[in-house]
Amino acid sequence: MPEPQTHQRPTVMAVWLIIAGVIGWWAAFSLTMERLHLLENPGSQASCDFSPLVQCGKNLESWQGSVFGFPNPIIGLAGWVAPVVVGVAILAGARFARWFWWLFELGMTLAFVFVMWLIAQSIFVLGTLCPWCMVTWVVTIPSFYVVTLHVLRTGILPAPASIRRGADTLMGWTPLLAVISYAIVAVIAQARLDVLGSLF
Template structure:
């Protein structure tokens, strides 16, 4: 099992945040572009409509694609812009007080929970996978894991002694945790849409 060397999380963190933010912005802007065209022309066919399962268009037209009347992509652009700024400031040598990291943890957890909600709605309710949404799922996971590992390593939160072993596992094995979460996502998508995947062979 590949383990993390002490202190390497803080060194990796800004790069991970920046890369994930850029990928997230790419997905959010592309989806926003397609959303605008769908609103202007209901017959518009987004480039991410690949097959009956991999389809953005079918998801864009659902109520789950918006929150309080605002397209989810707008929240994505705002969130990933903030994440990019945060990552750049860290890379530039900026230091932050504990409360900033605590806010970052809440934001990362909120992003993960929202991702879980959209994942559930897309896979189990709508029955489709938006390729660009899939990309946002993939970047949300490492952001959450690495911010959590950083905060645990730097004692941003007080952790009960009974949780110290779990804390150490997260600190030492962020890559393995991310890989495990990715594997779970892939297994769910494979199982849920196997009726279609098997027709491709």
């Protein structure tokens, strides 16, 4: 069944998906190159290793950095192509079937959950803040919000009218939701790692 005709083409969301996809892909590519560098030069440091706290190397070389048996950034290299393609297709006038949106929402949800897990592992287990990883966090969180709110407000995901109206209202507040999410992560990182104390 095609997407309900309750909203105009989500141009702003499409533009964001393209921007987020490009940024996320570049972060994944950079992390992949760093991982290759570490594999080729055992004992060396990654170029994004700035301090014991702010670094990529520890994350990349940990088991958390290769959860599925290969470096996590490879997932990003493949996965971030999807938002770019969807965003470009929307701008080109494409309309996707309901099942397509369900799969896209599932992908964004899995990405969000994975990123939340990686944030927890980074802060509570590894005790590091990986710069390129944080770039991934920054684009994944709002991307999940906008896609989820879109499928709710348009009725692609069945929901009561009150939830659809709420999702429609919240769509305009997505930047604030993202900032609040970043602030929560920052507060947790500060409480756990004393980031400010290590920097100043």
